[in-house]
Amino acid sequence: MKEAKKQYYNTEILNCLIEGDVVSTQQIADAVGMSEKSIRNKIFDINEYLQENDMGIIQKKPRVGMWLECTEEQKQKLQSVLMNRNTVVVKDDDNDRVMELLKIFFKLRPWETITTQRLTEELYLSAPTVLKIIRECEKWLAPYKVKIANEKNRGYRLDCNENEYRVAMKDFIMSDFDNEKIKSNMDYFFYNMDTKLIQKSIIETENEWNYRFTDESFYEIFIYCCIAYQRREIESPKVEDRGEIQILQKYNEYPFTVAIFKKLQEKLHVFFSNEEVLFLAIQMMCSKFIGISAVDETLEQVQKYDNKLIEFVDMSLHVVGNILDVDLSQDEKLKESLIIHLRPTIFRIRHGLSQTNSLVHFIKSEYKTVFRATMSISIMFEEYYGLQLTEDEVGYIVLYIQSALERIKRHFNVLLIADFSRGHAQLLTERLKKSISEIKEIRVMSTHDFKLYGDKTSDVIITQKELDVKDSRIIVIPNLLSDSGIVSLREQINVVLKSRDEKVTSFSPECYPLLDPDLIFVHQKYEDKESLLSFMSSAMAKRGYVSTNFFETVMEREKATTTSIGNNISVTHGAQSEVIEPKLSIAVLDKPIRWNDDEVDLVFLLGFKMTTPEEIKRIQCFYKEYISIIEREENLKKIKSMKSNIDLYKFLIQ
Known part of the structure; x- marks a missing residue:
């Protein structure tokens, strides 16, 4: 936005507030001709300007509105400033400057450069400030492995491969997920193409395939298709086949992408390479455009197409289980969870889109044994897929394995119904604790008290004789002191606990x-x-x-x-x-x-x-x-x- 235009909007907003009346963001937006979101962003900077220059403060109250709170002297000072529009100099947000400069860089073609002089003219900034903002832009681009190169006597340009450029550009366009801002960015970058026709093609394919995307997913597909059309004669993305491409082509993401590009070719009368199809299909897989499929559907696809993934998960559970001295191979819930998690993970890592895990330091500290054991998977992962499994990704896997361990080691409370001497009850209690280590606590109660008061807290109720009470937790073992009695008790406890666990206590x-x-x-x-x-x-x-x-x-x-x-x-x-x-x-x-x-x-x-x-x-x-x-x-x-x-x-x- 040009400097004069910025100052115009700042002045108009202050004119809406100067009388001290309570006004809503919408009222100001209507009067000034901007969106509510833009008004909210500007109010923060204007408020700082007012306070720095002792001209009052903007007060806000949710669902009521905002107003200018100032003395008569402060109001007169502000009125004097407003008479000369050029004096309302509100400090720019550094982030806005970074985004403006990135917009310029992303619009450059691979062979184009831009000088510091041109940047100072376009941004109304001094050369030192421009250099500072360039350094901030480099930080923004770093996660995408995109660099800003400075060619002697020519100027600046983006230094990256095509894949990195496209992912970074898509994220830039969607950096502020606001429909109006996204549309504005797309109008800026794709002004010379029929974006409505591209949008219509995606919607038609969506309807034909009976998919309903979230807004974010739809925009991502839309932007990638626009980039593909814009850069079809400049450079194609590079997709290396290291083992996953044949598998990818059998998943739903691939034929759906083929259908989109086929429709685009018919409507736009252009040709898209197979690399374009593969690139977008991979982004769908990595970003979960369509969302994770239903568990049954996902597992069915994996079992049909990806024996390698199933083999890797089975081997991983065997290895980690041996390290931790526990059998994880029979935990179907754990196996399903890892398959669902690792399916997109492989594609993310392959194409440089590994997820960050803000909890990894906590996980390494609290579950250090499991984390260290799970790190063994990294070696296997490299052997199977030729990829490095980051500690962030390992952290996610640790949470699944830790939960599985706690399912295995789940302790339970026992109520012992005993109508005999205290010594006999004590003997039975010690015998049970010694024989079944999973028992957390044993309480003793007489038959009379149990029938009178009942019990709601115990997981298992053990008695040596039949009780005239209906309770699925009750286990009758006449010979508790014998080895056969303990074996029978353990078997029946497993039945009771399995029945208890069938009642939902956690999410699937x-x-x-x-x-x-x-x-x-x-x-x-x-x-x-x-x-x-x-x-x-x-x-x-x-x-x-x-x-x-x-x-x-x-x-x-x-x-x-x-x-x-x-x-x-x-x-x-x-x-x-x-x-x-x-x-x-x-x-x-x-x-x-x-x-x-x-x-x-x-x-x-x-x-x-x-x-x-x-x-x-x-x-x-x-x-x-x-x-x-x-x-x-x-x-x-x-x-x-x-x-x-x-x-x-x-x-x-x-």
Whole structure:
């Protein structure tokens, strides 16, 4: 944006505020001719300018509006400034400058350069400032392995391969996930092509294949197709076949991509190389455009096409299990989880898109034994796939294995019904503890007291004679002191515990994509629901799962109806239209807070979309399992007693 235009908007915004009236962001946006988002961004900088120059302060109140708070003297000073529009010099956000400069670099063709002099003229900045912003641009580009080269007597250009350029450009266009901003960026980069025709082609293919993308996924495909069309005669992406291409061509992502490019060729009368098809199919696989398929469908595809992956997972569980001295090979839930996780991981690492794991330091510290054992997979991974498995990726695998270990080592409480002497009861107690190490605690109760008071806390109830009580936990063993009695007891305990575990106490792999440890908060201290929901919504927005408007739609729901469901629990959600990727946030409070007519200390904030068959199936699965989990009092106690977000995350996927 040119300097004069910037100052014009700054002045117009201040004119809306100078009288001290309460005005909404929308009212200012309508008066000035900008979007609400742009107004919100500018207000922050304008407020800093006012305070630095002692001309008042802009006060804001959610759902009410904003106003200028100043003395009469400060108001006169501001009025004097506004009479000369050129004097309203609001400091630019450095991030805005970086994004403006990156926009210029991304528009350069491979053979084009730009000098420092031209950059100073286009950005209205001094040469030293331009050099500083270039260094910031280099930091932004570094994760993509894109460099800014400075050619003597020619100027600056981007130094990278075609694949790196395309991924970086796509992320730049979508760096601020706002439909208006994305459209503006696309108009800037693709002004010379019929983007509406490309968009229509993707939508038609989407309908033919019965896919319903999230907004983010659709834009990613849209942008990659525009880049492919724009650069078809400049350079093609390079796709090396190191073993995965034949497998990729058998998954749904590949034929779907073929269908998109076939339609584009028919409508645009151009030819796209096979490299273009493979590149976009790989990006779909890496970025999970269509979302993780239903578990059964994913496993069916893997079993049909990718014996190598199944073999790797089996071998990994065998190796790690041997290191930890535990049998992991029979844990089907663990095996399924690793297959679903590793399928896109292989493609991500192959093409330089490995995920970062903000929890890796915690994982290495808290689960050091499992982490060290799991690192052995790295050697096998390199042998199988010729790739380095990063510690970030290892960290994700550790969480699955740790949860499996805790399933195996799960302890249980026993109630012993004993109508004999204290000495006999003590003997039986010691015998049981010595023979069955998984027993965590044994309580002794008489038959009379059991029938009178009952028991709700024990996992297993052991008695030496039949009781006139119906309870699936009861095991009758007449000869408890004999070896055969202990063998029979162990067998029946396994039956009881298996029956108990069939009641849902955690989520199935189908629901794992909805969970993110960084969105789980324990031991929270909030005084009201608005501030808590604002915090949770912001966390989701920062991770890119929802838009910045998501919180407003959450509060609209809170106004419309109560979201507390009893047992000190609230389940609330925002509008689907503001959800980018379906996710769930959980907050556990140290003390209950007022929630309309109830009190709440456990909050589930749902950012869900139900626009594709896969999403609908996953959300239905979530609600079914979620209800089963919270209906059990012992589960709620465990959830509310967790010491960290990792503990709660593990409990939910164990």
